[in-house]
Amino acid sequence: MKRTSALAAVAAFLWGLGASAQAREIRIGLITPLTGDVKTFGESVKNAFEMAVDEANKAGGVAGMKIAYVVVDDRNDPTEASNAANLLINRHRVKAIIGSVTSKATIPVSDLAQSFRIPAVTPTATNPKVTVADGKRKDYMFRACFIDPFQGRVMAKFARESLKTGSAAVLYDASNDYSKGIAEFFRDAFKSLGGEVAAFESYGKDDVDFSALLTKVKASNADVLFLPDYYNKVGLIAKQAREKGIKAKFIGPDGWDSPDLAKIAGEAVEGGYFSNHYSHEDTRPEVVTWVKKYKAKFGQTPDALGTLAYDATNLLFAAIRKANSDDPRKIREALASIKGFQGVTGKATMDKNGDMIKSAVIIRIEGGRQKFIKVVTP
Amino acid sequence: MEYFVQQVINGLQIGFVYALVALGYTLVYGIVRLINFAHGDVFMVGAFIGLYAIERHHLPISAVFLAAVGGCALLAMAMERVAYRPLREAPRIASLITAIGMSLFLEYFTALHQVFGPDYYSFPRPFAVTTWEVRGITLTNIQAIIFVVTLLCLGLLQFVVYRTRTGRAMRAVSYDYVTAGLMGVNVNLVISLTFALGGALAGVGGVLYGIAYPQVNTFMGVMPGLKAFTAAVLGGIGSIPGAVLGALIMGQSETLTAAYLSSTYRDGIAFLILIAVLVWKPTGILGTARTEKV
Numbered sequence: 001m002k003r004t005s006a007l008a009a010v011a012a013f014l015w016g017l018g019a020s021a022q023a024r025e026i027r028i029g030l031i032t033p034l035t036g037d038v039k040t041f042g043e044s045v046k047n048a049f050e051m052a053v054d055e056a057n058k059a060g061g062v063a064g065m066k067i068a069y070v071v072v073d074d075r076n077d078p079t080e081a082s083n084a085a086n087l088l089i090n091r092h093r094v095k096a097i098i099g100s101v102t103s104k105a106t107i108p109v110s111d112l113a114q115s116f117r118i119p120a121v122t123p124t125a126t127n128p129k130v131t132v133a134d135g136k137r138k139d140y141m142f143r144a145c146f147i148d149p150f151q152g153r154v155m156a157k158f159a160r161e162s163l164k165t166g167s168a169a170v171l172y173d174a175s176n177d178y179s180k181g182i183a184e185f186f187r188d189a190f191k192s193l194g195g196e197v198a199a200f201e202s203y204g205k206d207d208v209d210f211s212a213l214l215t216k217v218k219a220s221n222a223d224v225l226f227l228p229d230y231y232n233k234v235g236l237i238a239k240q241a242r243e244k245g246i247k248a249k250f251i252g253p254d255g256w257d258s259p260d261l262a263k264i265a266g267e268a269v270e271g272g273y274f275s276n277h278y279s280h281e282d283t284r285p286e287v288v289t290w291v292k293k294y295k296a297k298f299g300q301t302p303d304a305l306g307t308l309a310y311d312a313t314n315l316l317f318a319a320i321r322k323a324n325s326d327d328p329r330k331i332r333e334a335l336a337s338i339k340g341f342q343g344v345t346g347k348a349t350m351d352k353n354g355d356m357i358k359s360a361v362i363i364r365i366e367g368g369r370q371k372f373i374k375v376v377t378p
Numbered sequence: 379m380e381y382f383v384q385q386v387i388n389g390l391q392i393g394f395v396y397a398l399v400a401l402g403y404t405l406v407y408g409i410v411r412l413i414n415f416a417h418g419d420v421f422m423v424g425a426f427i428g429l430y431a432i433e434r435h436h437l438p439i440s441a442v443f444l445a446a447v448g449g450c451a452l453l454a455m456a457m458e459r460v461a462y463r464p465l466r467e468a469p470r471i472a473s474l475i476t477a478i479g480m481s482l483f484l485e486y487f488t489a490l491h492q493v494f495g496p497d498y499y500s501f502p503r504p505f506a507v508t509t510w511e512v513r514g515i516t517l518t519n520i521q522a523i524i525f526v527v528t529l530l531c532l533g534l535l536q537f538v539v540y541r542t543r544t545g546r547a548m549r550a551v552s553y554d555y556v557t558a559g560l561m562g563v564n565v566n567l568v569i570s571l572t573f574a575l576g577g578a579l580a581g582v583g584g585v586l587y588g589i590a591y592p593q594v595n596t597f598m599g600v601m602p603g604l605k606a607f608t609a610a611v612l613g614g615i616g617s618i619p620g621a622v623l624g625a626l627i628m629g630q631s632e633t634l635t636a637a638y639l640s641s642t643y644r645d646g647i648a649f650l651i652l653i654a655v656l657v658w659k660p661t662g663i664l665g666t667a668r669t670e671k672v
Contacts, residue, residue: 035489037497037498206597208593211391212633236592243518
């Protein structure tokens with residue numbers, strides 16, 4: 001809370017600057033997990049978001065308006081995320097929201113954004129339910145990333161064709177929409193590619209002992225173990241799996257993208273592969289410039305989450321520019337009318353659900369670092 | 379067959395971890411008739427003390443356990459002094475609610491940045507993991523340590539409660555603390571000692587848990603606390619061997635359900651067993667019926 005109020009003070013200060021310059025301003029909110037089990041996600045997103053806002057303000061604002069902002073921590077908890085959205089919308093009166101970061105926190109945010117008619121862009125939540133619920137489009141919700149059916153297919157195809165594996169085991173968190181969703185997409189894609197899913201098992205959010213499941217996985221003799229979860233859990237499972245003598249290759253989705261994964265799991269995740277939104281080793285000029293300026297400011301290599309947050313914030317600014325207004329309704333219309341967007345993570349096309357169609361990359365963990373392997377286009 | 383044996387060993391590991399926590403619940407309940415819901419959080423504090431002892435002070439493993447035991451014993455005593463003693467004469471429900479309050483307080487207070495912090499921290503292993511493989515069945519040194527330490531604690535507790543003067547005083551307080559006081563037993567001291575003993579067990583448990591599942595956060599005590607409490611009730615709360623038996627049953631039912639049915643049914647089946655046992659024997663498997671003094 002201390003950090004939140006400090007940030008609120010910063011935001012108030014920016015707001016004060018805007019007022020003294022007699023310029024109009026628009027206030028936006030960021031919801032991101034700054035503490036808890038995925039805090040490296042939240043920190044990257046906040047850094048990149050602030051960078052995008054600073055750049056826009058230095059360039060004279062967006063559509064003649066200075067950007068003021070409020071950051072709220074959701075601790076990767078759905079209830080906290082919905083409190084955060086309420087706070088931003090009803091107390092800080094933001095005109096648009098960036099966030100949240102994980103699917104399970106973003107789904108409640110999307111429902112509130114929809115009912116209060118405030119446009120929201122999530123940089124990184126990949127579950128389909130973020131933008132569509134029961135077949136109905138939540139038309140105030142958008143995202144800057146691809147979605148899990150694509151990601152599941154990418155990893156299934158990679159496991160079948162590049163790693164030449166015949167059978168896969170999947171362990172997922174049944175209480176987490178992201179984990180469960182991508183586990184199912186992976187399973188279906190792997191089967192349709194002629195592979196065998198030898199084990200498909202779930203655990204709970206607070207579980208730390210996976211020995212029963214891992215013994216099952218070991219007995220299934222799967223060639224590859226798919227672990228769709230965030231880095232903290234993946235680290236724990238990977239470590240226990242190696243201790244159980246499981247030799248299968250570990251693969252996973254974008255939830256693995258954290259420098260903490262190798263810190264927790266060490267040797268256990270060496271040689272593992274995961275799908276991601278971009279690689280800092282990409283040689284496109286946008287990526288090179290971005291990595292350079294992020295490193296200069298924060299002293300570390302930007303991960304995909306930060307990079308997507310930068311893209312999402314710029315996507316929102318593009319919409320505000322197009323709308324040339326601070327009216328949430330007009331910003332939403334402008335967002336919906338954007339067909340393509342060129343960000344640091346690459347060229348993206350927005351489909352009718354506000355989801356991005358764009359390429360994925362595959363990363364291999366080598367010596368605790370992320371090594372770029374290849375790009376997979378949709 | 380190997381698969382079955384391996385799963386039973388897995389179940390034993392979880393079961394013994396639950397047992398360490400369950401012993402603390404059952405001890406305090408047996409003597410003071412209080413379900414100390416904050417026990418799981420004392421366990422969490424034990425894990426954090428272990429973390430700091432290893433990471434910041436590089437203490438040898440025996441000193442790590444000593445630090446956690448001492449710290450948790452003090453914490454439990456302080457908790458009793460501040461939160462439970464003033465309510466000893468109050469209706470039972472007041473101390474129960476206070477225990478829940480203490481639990482939430484410990485979880486959220488330690489989650490502040492100035493205390494332990496709200497994040498997940500990885501717990502450094504004080505020694506390397508060795509895996510022994512015999513005919514396809516693996517056993518790790520961590521599992522061996524958990525089995526040995528838990529059995530030692532069980533033995534020690536049985537000894538203290540049934541073979542020492544302090545233990546006799548504890549049992550006297552448990553029967554009727556007013557009368558025990560009239561007979562010259564220092565009731566406050568005995569209750570303090572009971573909490574200290576419970577806290578010490580939680581400290582050992584916290585460090586072992588950190589070593590076995592190398593990640594800690596301030597809410598890590600909630601689930602083991604709940605499961606251990608269930609195990610203590612299943613075995614007969616107040617009974618020391620009962621807590622261990624209950625915990626082993628919980629461990630086996632969880633692992634075997636995950637092994638042969640589906641992991642989704644795991645907790646469901648564990649609680650089904652609890653309900654079935656309580657219908658058949660409301661005091662738990664090894665519990666003895668006692669007239670409630672309200």
